[in-house]
Amino acid sequence: MTVTTHVPFGASLSHEAYLQIREKILRGQIPMGGVLSRRQLAEELGMSFLPVTEAVQRLESEGLVESKPRVGTRVRIPTPNDIRDRYIIREALETQSARLFCERASQLERRGLQDMAHRLDEEAGRVSPDPSSQYAYQSFHLQFHMQIAHWAGSTLLCEMLEKNQLLVFNWLFDINAESSMPAGRHTELATVLTGDDPDAASLAMGNHIRWGMSEIQEAIARRFSVSLPPIGRMARETPASQRAAVVKPKKQTAKKAAKKASKRKSA
Structure with missing residues (x-):
């Protein structure tokens, strides 16, 4: 999956704009809830308005950004249910890729995964809150x-992970919740995946993905729900002219109430 601004040969301007805008989001240059100005982006990228608009529409269709009338376009803030649903889909796909890897991977590929896991855990111990460090990790x-x-040998699985941007969303969830994994988690995962038990590999991947999900849900909800209202629900005060038109119920005094009661009795 491409996550940098490297643009394939012959790619359209809209695809180039898409990659560069997505990178800005992943680097935190446009944070969750941050507004995307098409005209400003066009100026920054040195492009016309049209390819930038097409790129933003693609990001919107993937769920990374959202647009609403009178509010504009901004990086989408996920609800706890959004996060849960992404995790469910990701787990379904990645547990299967773990099972297939355990069944099919060559010895060279198994050693390669162990090496990557070891280096990833080393990087996790050195990563800092700095956006460049977070981006590299x-x-x-x-x-x-x-x-x-x-290495699981399934082209369709790779395409499904890429098409649904599942790992990109995980990236956004992690950096916005300031989440971090315990030391050695990826080395432990690789040890099981490079073993000879596909069921254990699938289970280990499921546990790996679900780890910290509730904490991420709560952290993002705390960070954004108070300071930023749900998009599309703009708080508006009732205009003074409308307030004046509201007819308030008349209050009955005790004296008037007693007089009415006396009349009913005499009748």
Whole structure:
């Protein structure tokens, strides 16, 4: 999966714009909830308005950004249910890739995965909150998981992971929740995947993916729900003219109530 601004030969301007805007989002230059100005992006990328608009529409169709009338376009803030659903789909695909890897991978590929896992855990111990450091680590983390799917020998699994942007969403969830894994987690995962038990490999991947999901849900909800209202629900005060038109119910005094009661009795 491409996560840098490297553009394939012959790619359209809209695809180039798509890659560069997505990288800005992944680097945190446009944070969750951040507004995307098509005209400003066109100026920054040195492009016309049209390819940038097409790129933003593609990002919107993938769920990374959202547009609403009178609000504009911004990086989408996921709800806890959004996060859960992404995890469910990712787990379904990656547990299968783990099973297939365990069954099919060559000895060379198994050693390659162990080496990647060891280097990834080393990087996890050195990564800092700096956006450049986070970007480098998350890039390598994404490559690690995609490599498992590739060595599993299923082109369709790789395409499904890429098409649904599942690892890109995981990247965004991690950096916005400031999540980090315990030391050695990827080495432990690789040890099981390079063994001879496909069921154990599938289970280990499921546990690996689900780890910390509830904490990430809560962290993102805490970070964004208070300071930023749900998109499309703009808080508007009732205009003074409308407030004046509201007819308030008349209050009954005790004296008037007693007089009415007396009349009813005499009748």
